[in-house]
Structures are given as structure tokens and as C-alpha cells.
Amino acid sequence: MNSMILAVDAGNTTARNLTIVLFLAFVAATLAITIWASRQTKTATDFYAGGRSFSGFQNGMAIGGDYMSAASFLGIAGLIALYGYDGFLYSIGFLVAWLVALLLVAELLRNSGRYTMADVLAFRMRQRPVRTAAAVSTITVSIFYLLAQMVGAGALVALLLGIRPGTTFLGMDADTAKVATIIMVGALMIIYVTVGGMKGTTYVQIVKAFLLMGGALLMAVLVLAKYNFNLSSLLGDAAASSGNGAAFLEPGLRYGVEVAGNATQTFYNKVDLLSLGIALVLGTAGLPHILIRFYTVPTAKAARKSVLWAIGIIGSFYLLTLALGFGAAALVGGEAIREQDRAGNTAAPQLAEALGIDFFGGDLGGAAMLAIIAAVAFATILAVVAGLTLASSSSLAHDFYANVIKRGNTSERQEVNVARISALVIGAVSIALSIFAQNLNVAFLVALAFAVAASGNLPAILYSLFWKRFNTSGAVWAIYGGLLAAVFLVFFSPVVSGAPTAMFPDHDWQWFPLSNPGILSIPFGFLCGYIGTIISKETDEEKYAELEVRALTGAGAH
């Protein structure tokens, strides 16, 4: 298995140089697109919603590019490579979740909103309290997600460029390279958003979606070709190389782990698995950076088409990931993967190298494949962080500045300028927080973002669209109730303290036994929305009639 270890060891710099060249090519291409997009961006609708000019197919690809993060690509491939079946189980929640978006949210949101999630929530409510709550929730979710991506990017670059403790790259040691990466990723996402707006961001996401699908497809085909397209023998080999035997192909190595002789812990682990499943399925349709993508198409029908394309591309991607994960387990082996990265994040690049050596003429082919997949991984991170920055800066400018501070009395130009400044500020804050958190285990923040979205945003959105009686008080209660419950429970959970893998492993204030709060915080969010509604007398029949007619027919839609 020695030849499978990343070739960047032992002075083999071919892969490293090629990675950098490909990555720079991607950056150059996306910057060119961004500048082109900036010339097409004149109005607020252009900046926030790409002029609503994208087709269902284009937006479907962009949704894929926005949604399939490095946590999906490297994370799920790595989970499958190390824990087998459970990685696959994890990916399924991310796909099924799109049915909530398709059936309940996408079209109605497209028809009734304009630029942000709060447009729909505040439609028939008092503007200031609802928009403030929505902005708080949007920025919280986006920053959690951003932090996980950016800290992950820093660690990844050090790994992929093979900068180990004690070695240097361009005069940087591993820690400096991490900080440099975080700053570079942050700077690029600020440029994409401030210069290119939604148009630039969308094209970056489309390009990334094609690169990611292309890379994953190539690797999956090579893996399957190696096993003569016999899935059973791939699985058998993966199970054998994993060191876990048949258990590798069954649920239980990672989620809902059965701890021998500890019935309580076993019980909690299994409830935790259910909790994770619920949050994944219900979270997607409440993620602000996903929701604003529905505004980039001209009609509700196009919004529906874009979700259909997104389901197609995301589903296909997770099926490919299955081949990548089991392929990495079989061809690279669990031991070699853990040696590179204990969390398995380098499984896909390691597999790329192994396949390159096998199929494309030895070390040079291996270096080329590794470089391609590493560059795809960087592109993946950039597209996702740009979407997150755009969502949070849109909300800050459109919801908080224009409607809460200025009470709607601001010009379009002013509002867009504030959005650009917001992107800069959010980018700078994210860079600073990421540098602070770079050595902490913040991978749980992605799951937390889903939990907050499912607990606070989703109840507010669904009640808004389907419940006539819903009102300002209900919306504010749902958002703050769900948000605070999720954050509060996670703060006292084993992912923050009291466990060796926690964010603060040396402290212990943990008392909540589950890593995922969803099973409690989601019903709590819905309950808060209900209680908040019935304790207030406010109803606005005319505005609800307008919202409902508009949502269902598209009359008066922007």
C-alpha cells in the first residue's frame, strides 16, 4: 500500500505543482466570469437574483454547485471509505430532503418572495420584527456553514499539498499555509460576491457543478471498470480491505453505534441517528443560501424544473460517491487513508492517485489525477462559500438595512452598495473566526446549520405559506425558538465539550447526550410557532389572500 500514499511525499512535487496550476486556471476563469457578470449587473434584481434570467437547467446545476460542499464530496467519500455503509446512509438524507423543497417550498417561495427568505416570512406580517429575526437566523446559519467550510479548506490545503509538520511550502509551514488558505478563500468569495453578485456566483457554481460531476464520474467509472462493473466484488474487496469484514457493509459503524455493556449510551447513539436523519431531511428547505437560488429563475415552473434538475444531479452525485467511497476502501485501504487524515477527508484524492497510477501510466498519471481531484475540491469549496456569503449579505442589506433600519426608505443603488459592504464585512468576520477556530474541530457546524434551518426557518416558512392564522408573533417565536433551542442543546452536547473529539476537548460542561439536537429542537420550533401565533390576536385576511393567490398562481410575482 506504500505506493498509495500521496505522492507529494519524498520530493515528488509534480502533483503539487499541477494542482496549483489547475487551481489557478479555475480562479482565473471564475474571475473572468465575475468581471463579465459585473458588467451585466445593473439593478438590485441583477445583484440579488441574477436578473431572474437563468433557466431551470442552469439553476438546477447552480443549486447542485451550491449544495454539494466539500463536506459532501470529500466528507461523504471519506465516511464511506472508513465506515462503509453509514457514509451512504448519511448521504441519503441530503437527497430525500429535496422533496420538501420541491413539494412544499420552491414554487410558492418563488412566486411570493423577491430577494430573501424574509420576503416570504414578512409578507403579511409587521416588517421589522420578522425581518430582524430572519436576518439573525440567516446570518447565524450562513456563518456556521461558512466556518465549517473555511476551516475545512485550510486543513485540506495543508493535506493536499502535503505540507506536514516540519516541512515547508513556498517558505510556509503547515500552520502558515492554513492561515494563508483561509485568507485566500475568504478574499476570493468576497470578490465573487461584491463584484459578480448573484450572476457571477451562479456561474461559478455552474462551472463547479460540471467539474465536480466530471471528476466524480471519471473516478467512479475507473473504479467500476477495475471490478468489471461487478458491484458485489467491489463491495467484497472493500469490506475485506477495511478491516471490518461484513459489518462494513451494514449500518452501525459510525451512527447509532452499539456500545457493548452500555445500554444507555447505545440508546442515545441510536436516538442520535434518528435526530440526525430528521435534521438532514428537514433542514435543506430552510437553508437561506438554497432558498435564494429559487429567485434566479423567471417563473414558478422554472423553479420546479430547477429542483428536478437538482434532484437529478445531486442524486447521481451521491450514487457516484458510493463507488468512490467503497473504491477508496478497496483500492487504498482504511489504514492508508487514516494515516493521511483521521477523518478520511483525503480518501477521494488518494483514490484518484491510485487510479491514475493504475490506468494512466504510473506515477505521472497518479500525480495528474490527484492534481485534478484536488483542484476540483478547491473549486467546490469556493462555489459553496460564495453562495453563503451572498445569502447572508443579501439578508443583511435587504432585510436589516433597507427594511429594519431605513424602514423601506432607501434607493436600490444604496441597498446594493450596502449589500456589497455587507459581503466584505461578513467575509472579513468569517476569515477572522476561521483563523481563530482553525485548530478546533468544527465539522459539527454543518449539521448544526441544518438543525437550525429545520428548527427555526422551516416552521416559519411552512406556517407562512399554508396557515392562514399565522402572524408576526408566531413567526418571531418560531425563528428564535428553533434557533435558540438548537444552539443551546448543541452547546451542552458532546460535540462542544466533554469528549475527545469535541470542539473543546479539555473542558466539560456537557449534559445533553445527543450530538444532533433536531429530534427535540425541530418539534420545539414548530410548537413555538404555534404558541406564538395563538397568543396574538393579529390576523390580516386581505394580506393572506394576496399571499396565497400570488404563491399559487404567480399573479403579481416579481
Added chain:
Amino acid sequence: MSTDTPADAPTDSMPERYLTVQRSDEFAGLRRALRGFVFPMTIAFFLWYALYVILSAYARDFMGTRLFGSNINVALVFGLLQFVSTFLIAWLYSRYADRKIDPVADKIREELTGGES
């Protein structure tokens, strides 16, 4: 620029017209057609997914059962069926919306806006 109130409402009597439309039989039919599909389907796919996760947590022997004398087990097939059901529901909804929702929605919208929107 006010960003909230739909300033682009064609006439002053729009709020009342929305109320009239909302109370019309035609609109009630549209609402029923939409909710009659999406609510049961949402419950169905959620329960189907919940069943999968619950079996993964509590019925591991069953999930580990091998099929066709190969390394393919019930858990893998069950997981792949989640993909199949997701694709299938998406396709069914798209077909249903094209036939039963869009024509009615388009008609009501045109009546309301005079074909402007």
C-alpha cells in the same frame, strides 16, 4: 423604493380582487389540487425515509441479510430504493403539476392580471 409592499399591484382595488379570487371555487379547486398531492406525498416519503432510518438503527440483522448470494444486502437495496423513490416522486409531481396545477394557475393569473404578469 419600498421593498415590501407589492407596489406593482396593477390597480387600487387589488386587495379586494385577491380576496374575491381566493374565495372563488376555481381557486379552491387549485388549492385542493395542490394540497391533495403534496401533503399526502410529503407524509408518505417522510414515513418511508423514517422507516429506513429506524430499521438502520434497530433492525440491523434484517438490514445485514445478504441477497442473491452476493455481497449486496438488504441495507444497500433499501438505501438505493430511497434514491428510486425520490426520483419517482419528483417525476410524478412534475407530471401532475404540468397537467393539473399549471393550466388552472395560469388561467386564474391571466384573469386577475389581464395577462400582464
